[in-house]
Amino acid sequence: MTGRPPEPDERTETPAFEVADLVVRHGGVTAVRGVSISSPPGRVTALLGPNGAGKSSLLGVVSTAARPDAGTVRVFGHDIREAPAAARRRLGLVFQERTLDKELSVERNLWFHARLYGMKRVDARERIGLLLELFDLADRRRSPVEELSGGLARRVEIARALVHRPGLVILDEPTNGLDPAARATVWGDLLRLRQELGVTVLYATHYMDEAEYADEIVILRQGRIVRRGAVDRLKGGLDASRLVVGSADDEAAARQLRAAGFEPLTEPGGVAVHCADPEARIAEVVRALDVPALTVSVHRPSMNDVYLAAAGQAETHRRPEGTITP
Known part of the structure; x- marks a missing residue:
């Protein structure tokens, strides 16, 4: 596909969204606790966390579907309390639940949406044609x-x-609910949004691999941010890089490595040596062994490691009055 210039909203320096000290309560339960995040135009941001972390509650407020109990939210500079209609015009929403009219055609569903937003017929026709081509839906x-x-x-x-x-x-x-092939196709579409249309994306997921598509990942737990940053930065902040040596006698290998000044840990697949630059330590580790090394592999931190570290960080906080599944 050929590149297209960004949509008009993305030519401004105004942040696509700004969330400051957001608090969301459902009855007597606090679902979001003082969260602050923002994004410049054109960035992809992922909210990652378990059920009940506050992801959907946060998205509900940013989408203007719910009102905050405290804090401020702006969409391209429009406060959702003071100017919800203006904010809503700059939002596109895709919910977990399917909301299409199943009896209507693909094209008629898009036309109905265009009418809801008061688009002129010529403008709507051009826009719908573009999107049908962009998403490879023209033949359907x-x-x-x-x-x-x-x-x-x-x-x-x-x-x-x-x-x-x-x-x-x-x-x-x-x-949610799609098979792996369909998930990959949908993400191919989503990643083209910024390239083709200059769109800012904010999404919630509980899939680790889907979080890695984002420019910034925000990990929520019990309504709070416990980690945030780019994928490489989050992984780089962990002491989880290691060499794993598989041998005929892992206990003997561990003793020999310990005698050589390493701090080995036995794990499935062999004996692990944690170090910042595992590739540079391979020869040193192998020389310390008298038992034959059958396999030597390098392991780098994964998003699962980041997530587990964030979960451990969250457990150090005293659990507040409760959370809910938003």
Whole structure:
């Protein structure tokens, strides 16, 4: 596909969204506790965390579907309390639940959305044609949604969210319930949004691999931010790089490595030596062994390591009055 200039909202220096000291309560339970995040236009931000972490509650407020109990939220400079309609015009939403009219065709679903936003017929026709091509849906434009697979239907929902030219697209668990092939296809579509349309993306997920698509990952637990940053920065902040040596006698290998000044740990697959630059230590580790080394492998931190470290950090905080599954 050929590149296109960014959408009008992305040409401004105004942040796509700003969340400051956000608090969200449901009855007597606090779901979001003083969260502050923001994004410049064109960035992809992931909210990662278990059920009940506050992801959906946070997205509900940013999308103007719910009001905050404290704090401020702005979408392209528009405060959601003072100017919710202006903020809403700059938002495209994709929910966990399927919200398409199954009896209507793909194209008619997009036309209905365009009418809701008061788009002129000529403008809507051009926009819908562009999105059908962008999402490879042109040959299914007259197909009833009920005939589509789950992955195709999700693509239609994303296309529909873009009809009125929003600057910010919010997605809550966008691939929930899809098979791995459909998940990969949907993410291919989402990653093209910034390249083709200059769209800012904010999404919630509980899949570690999906979080890695983001420019910034925000890990939530019990309504608080416990870690945030780019993927490489989050992984680089862990002391989890290691060499794993598999041998005929792991106990003997561990003793020999300990005698050579290492601090080995036995794990499935062999004996692990944690070090900042494992590739540079391979020869040194192998020389310390009298037992034959059958395998030597390098392991770098994964997002799962980051997530588990964040979970451990969160457990050091006293559990407050409760959380809920938002």
